Amino acid sequence: MPDLYVSWSDYHQKIEHLAVQIYQSGWKFNQIVCLARGGLRVGDILSRIYQQPLAILATSSYSGPGQQTRGALTFSRHLTMTTENLGTRILLVDDLVDSGITLQQTIPWLKQNSDFVVDEIRSAVLWYKACSVITPDYYVDHLPDNPWIHQPFEHYEQMNLAELTAKTSKLTEINQIMLNNVTKI
Numbered sequence: 001m002p003d004l005y006v007s008w009s010d011y012h013q014k015i016e017h018l019a020v021q022i023y024q025s026g027w028k029f030n031q032i033v034c035l036a037r038g039g040l041r042v043g044d045i046l047s048r049i050y051q052q053p054l055a056i057l058a059t060s061s062y063s064g065p066g067q068q069t070r071g072a073l074t075f076s077r078h079l080t081m082t083t084e085n086l087g088t089r090i091l092l093v094d095d096l097v098d099s100g101i102t103l104q105q106t107i108p109w110l111k112q113n114s115d116f117v118v119d120e121i122r123s124a125v126l127w128y129k130a131c132s133v134i135t136p137d138y139y140v141d142h143l144p145d146n147p148w149i150h151q152p153f154e155h156y157e158q159m160n161l162a163e164l165t166a167k168t169s170k171l172t173e174i175n176q177i178m179l180n181n182v183t184k185i
Helices: 008-025 040-050 101-112 154-158 161-184
Strands: 031-036 054-063 069-075 089-093 120-129 138-143
Touching: 008 040, 008 120, 008 138, 031 040, 031 101, 040 054, 040 089, 040 120, 054 101, 069 101, 089 101, 101 120
Parallel strands: 031 054, 031 089, 089 120, 120 138
Antiparallel strands: 054 069
């Protein structure tokens, strides 16, 4: 099982591809619910493209070094949203479906823990791994060999704040020198 490395450019292109796939399906939805953390960026961009309200449901099933250990699924107590009501036709988004447990358990959670009528929920992800117990309604890449996906923001999980401060200070110093040289010209 080879690892899959994804650049920011690839990541954003996949979100755009997902948006087009959903559009071409003809399905109309009136709410996006993203699963935090992985689905935050996907949900944000789709919400902007479709001009639909975004709600956030925090879930967690990974822990440990590099977040590669899967544990019990935990849900936040509440769905976070800025609209008065949850939409009736929900597009549930995440970055990937790995085991499928999160997606599988989130759909009934949304129906049971909402004070609003939910008529339909469809799911959308960038990556769908073959080991998943559920097939998302929309996905960009099917991964038959179930690779570990190294996403472009992954390096922040091992970031040391002291090193980041030193790096930022050095970049600020270099930018200031360059700015001073440009203003002298």
